[in-house]
Amino acid sequence: xxxxxxxxxxxxDKTPKPMIIVSGLPRSGTSMLMKMLAEGGVxxxxxxxxxxxxxxxxxxxxxxxxxxxxxxxSGWLADGKGKAVxxxxxxxxxxxxxxxxxxxxxxxxxxxxxxxxxxxxxxxDESSGIDDAAMQKQFEExxxxxxxWLARQPNIDVLYVEYGAILADxxxxxxxxxxxxxxxxxxxxxxxxxxxHLYRNRAK
Amino acid sequence: MRTIIVGFDxxxxxxxxxxxxxxxxxxxxxxxxxxxxxxxxxxxPPQTEVSxxxxxxxxxxGSHGIFDxxxxxxxxxxxxxxxxxxKKTVLGETFISPYTTRTFFQEAVDMGFPATAxxxxxxxxxxxxxxxxxxxxxxxxxxxxxLGVGTYLSSxxxxxxxxxxxxxxxxxxxxxSGVLEGPPVKAKSxxxxxxxxxxxEILDEKEVRLIIGKQEVRLQPGKWSPIxxxxxxxxxxxxxxxxxxxxxxxxxERVSLYFLPLQxxxxxxxxxxxxxxxxxxxxxxxxxxxxxxxxPQDTNALEDGCISDEQFLALxxxxxxxxxxxxxxxxxxFREGVLAGIFDCLDRVQHMFLHDQGDVVDGWYLKLDxxxxxxxxxxxxxxxxxxxxxxxxxxxFRPFDYKVHLNRWLVDNGYMQLAEAAxxxxxxxxxxxxxxxxxxxxxxxxxxxxGREGQGIVDAASLEGLLDELKTKLLQLKGPDGGSVISRVLxxxxxxxxxxxxxxPDLVIGYAPGYRASSETGLGKIPSGPVIEANHDHWxxxxxxxxxxxxxxxxxxxxLSKIPGLxxxxxxxxxxxxxxxxxxxxxxxxxxxxGQKDLEERLKGLGYL
Numbered sequence: 001x002x003x004x005x006x007x008x009x010x011x012x013d014k015t016p017k018p019m020i021i022v023s024g025l026p027r028s029g030t031s032m033l034m035k036m037l038a039e040g041g042v043x044x045x046x047x048x049x050x051x052x053x054x055x056x057x058x059x060x061x062x063x064x065x066x067x068x069x070x071x072x073x074s075g076w077l078a079d080g081k082g083k084a085v086x087x088x089x090x091x092x093x094x095x096x097x098x099x100x101x102x103x104x105x106x107x108x109x110x111x112x113x114x115x116x117x118x119x120x121x122x123x124x125d126e127s128s129g130i131d132d133a134a135m136q137k138q139f140e141e142x143x144x145x146x147x148x149w150l151a152r153q154p155n156i157d158v159l160y161v162e163y164g165a166i167l168a169d170x171x172x173x174x175x176x177x178x179x180x181x182x183x184x185x186x187x188x189x190x191x192x193x194x195x196x197h198l199y200r201n202r203a204k
Numbered sequence: 205m206r207t208i209i210v211g212f213d214x215x216x217x218x219x220x221x222x223x224x225x226x227x228x229x230x231x232x233x234x235x236x237x238x239x240x241x242x243x244x245x246x247x248x249p250p251q252t253e254v255s256x257x258x259x260x261x262x263x264x265x266g267s268h269g270i271f272d273x274x275x276x277x278x279x280x281x282x283x284x285x286x287x288x289x290x291k292k293t294v295l296g297e298t299f300i301s302p303y304t305t306r307t308f309f310q311e312a313v314d315m316g317f318p319a320t321a322x323x324x325x326x327x328x329x330x331x332x333x334x335x336x337x338x339x340x341x342x343x344x345x346x347x348x349x350x351l352g353v354g355t356y357l358s359s360x361x362x363x364x365x366x367x368x369x370x371x372x373x374x375x376x377x378x379x380x381s382g383v384l385e386g387p388p389v390k391a392k393s394x395x396x397x398x399x400x401x402x403x404x405e406i407l408d409e410k411e412v413r414l415i416i417g418k419q420e421v422r423l424q425p426g427k428w429s430p431i432x433x434x435x436x437x438x439x440x441x442x443x444x445x446x447x448x449x450x451x452x453x454x455x456x457e458r459v460s461l462y463f464l465p466l467q468x469x470x471x472x473x474x475x476x477x478x479x480x481x482x483x484x485x486x487x488x489x490x491x492x493x494x495x496x497x498x499x500p501q502d503t504n505a506l507e508d509g510c511i512s513d514e515q516f517l518a519l520x521x522x523x524x525x526x527x528x529x530x531x532x533x534x535x536x537x538f539r540e541g542v543l544a545g546i547f548d549c550l551d552r553v554q555h556m557f558l559h560d561q562g563d564v565v566d567g568w569y570l571k572l573d574x575x576x577x578x579x580x581x582x583x584x585x586x587x588x589x590x591x592x593x594x595x596x597x598x599x600x601f602r603p604f605d606y607k608v609h610l611n612r613w614l615v616d617n618g619y620m621q622l623a624e625a626a627x628x629x630x631x632x633x634x635x636x637x638x639x640x641x642x643x644x645x646x647x648x649x650x651x652x653x654x655g656r657e658g659q660g661i662v663d664a665a666s667l668e669g670l671l672d673e674l675k676t677k678l679l680q681l682k683g684p685d686g687g688s689v690i691s692r693v694l695x696x697x698x699x700x701x702x703x704x705x706x707x708x709p710d711l712v713i714g715y716a717p718g719y720r721a722s723s724e725t726g727l728g729k730i731p732s733g734p735v736i737e738a739n740h741d742h743w744x745x746x747x748x749x750x751x752x753x754x755x756x757x758x759x760x761x762x763x764l765s766k767i768p769g770l771x772x773x774x775x776x777x778x779x780x781x782x783x784x785x786x787x788x789x790x791x792x793x794x795x796x797x798x799g800q801k802d803l804e805e806r807l808k809g810l811g812y813l
Contacts, residue, residue: 145792
């Protein structure tokens with residue numbers, strides 16, 4: 001009886017506003033999704049240290065302290081409750097376990113991701129020591145491992161959204177995202193982002 | 205937190221998917237079409253008591269210590285039932301809990317919620333100190349402390365292999381008398397059995413009067429009696445209460461009756477049958493009497509020819525209906541916490557009928573699907589339809605066409621030497637000082653290790669080589685059809701982790717579908733004759749084979765498609781939303797690609813790290 005009285009977690013223990021994480025492989029459409037959230041009315045956590053360029057003309061929506069997660073530097077998370085932040089899939093495992101996260105995980109055909117990455121690497125004047133076939137295999141294994149791990153994290157809810165589906169049906173996906181994060185969003189503004197993105201890519 | 209769990213022992217994914225494709229599983233099929241279905245990876249070995257314990261704890265046998273239905277005492281090689289261990293105390297020999305590893309039921313209680321586990325294996329004896337309300341399942345003994353031995357009384361002497369036999373003597377026209385032996389009691393000459401006199405009177409073709417002790421029961425031939433409560437005098441001012449059911453099976457050529465194994469009376473149990481007492485009393489009084497034996501569907505009686513197929517199935521039906529009644533009663537009182545019940549008639553029905561009466565088995569799948577619909581209906585009625593609902597099984601099922609006498613194989617291949625028999629009638633036994641390996645249990649093989657086994661001879665330096673050699677040769681063993689008899693042989697370290705792993709078998713034998721260890725192998729016996737024997741028993745299907753060949757199922761009212769690789773380890777998480785053991789969840793960087801370095805370099809090159 002005593003255990004029942006004193007051990008039960010209360011409603012107050014639950015984080016009222018979970019942190020919203022936009023994740024996926026680099027070049028899978030995470031920046032686009034961050035812009036969609038921003039347009040939709042979700043406050044975003046970004047320092048804009050990495051400015052817009054040819055690869056991401058609308059900006060990267062990155063937050064530099066995120067890179068320090070593997071060093072267990074996560075004090076900035078306290079300011080992020082209720083906000084959206086972009087964290088690539090490889091860094092998700094370093095998120096502290098005591099916070100409730102809602103992860104919107106963008107999935108995109110790996111061939112497209114790799115093609116986009118190659119372009120970006122070339123523009124950054126970086127060389128790739130590994131060929132696309134080997135990288136594809138590693139990304140596939142990485143994604144399988146991330147999904148296995150994510151599915152078993154009690155503090156993380158995940159919504160997988162396909163990049164292609166966002167472009168094909170922006171409004172439908174925006175409504176799905178709004179339902180997932182549990183707050184009203186400006187769907188019209190939000191769904192205009194992928195349309196513009198698609199127009200830009202077609203125009204290239 | 206509200207979690208409703210329905211366990212269907214041996215619910216097989218292949219059978220489900222076949223029936224669902226034919227549109228015969230409307231309720232479970234609906235859950236499946238909403239992504240709420242997955243095959244479930246089960247533990248090795250896929251034995252009922254091992255598997256449900258692994259599900260309840262989220263860990264493999266190396267962490268809970270139940271490795272096989274039969275374990276052995278390494279000191280003297282003696283087999284014992286793993287789920288019914290005993291301990292000698294000043295009061296005599298008492299049952300002790302077969303494991304103490306934390307279950308999700310216990311975790312729920314510690315989180316402040318009530319938890320109820322009904323008919324879950326290995327929960328006997330009850331553990332009131334952990335606060336989980338229980339009615340135990342598999343492993344609950346009869347009042348003799350056995351796993352269930354019934355009594356066949358007949359006016360004609362017949363040989364029975366698995367049941368007790370008692371002779372009915374004619375005392376008049378259509379009148380007979382005999383004795384029903386009860387529990388063992390102390391006597392001047394050692395141990396004797398308390399008894400109840402039995403009188404039988406054939407009134408007509410449709411009615412038999414049975415007087416047992418001072419009780420009179422009217423029976424219809426071929427129909428089970430209601431549950432009868434018996435009291436056996438067991439010494440000065442002491443008596444033992446039992447329950448049973450009886451059936452008159454013959455009244456023409458001879459008169460025969462069969463009594464189910466005498467079972468613990470839940471309201472008068474000497475051992476801690478269930479907990480708390482009010483929970484047991486409430487179920488008994490509100491839902492009516494119920495059988496308490498861990499394996500109440502009397503397969504022994506069917507195998508022994510004491511009862512017919514129809515009588516066995518009628519018993520299963522009645523057990524299922526009683527459990528449903530109790531389960532629904534508990535649902536009505538369910539407000540929060542965890543409520544779980546296991547329904548195991550399908551397991552027994554498949555053991556006995558899967559090989560030759562598929563329609564009977566299909567009927568039970570349909571019956572379980574209907575039950576799921578009833579549970580869902582009740583949840584809707586209670587406004588709880590959005591709470592967690594899990595429906596799962598501990599393993600699937602496959603035909604059992606051939607028995608494998610593994611110790612015979614060990615003898616034939618020089619790993620086991622036989623001791624010289626004193627007489628030709630004496631059963632073969634191992635000469636331990638010349639034996640390197642022995643099989644005991646349905647999936648277990650042990651090396652005769654020096655310093656571990658009482659007469660061990662295999663030294664530490666030879667262990668690895670011997671294990672490799674055995675694995676190689678066992679995988680080469682071919683059956684009459686030319687196919688492999690064994691599809692997987694797993695080393696202890698591959699399959700067990702945790703503090704008890706060292707106590708487990710050295711090799712886990714994963715038989716290919718169609719094959720299973722013989723019962724003799726289970727008990728460590730060494731029959732003469734061939735290694736492979738065709739199985740002509742009524743018991744014609746089984747699951748104690750390669751775990752990969754008999755996955756279980758899981759259904760939930762949530763999307764399971766996003767949880768890849770669902771296994772028994774995930775059940776506590778799905779039930780409570782938290783893990784009891786996280787050792788199996790490696791972060792992606794540790795379980796993912798070998799080329800983690802390449803991945804990091806790529807991310808750095810792109811400016812993301």
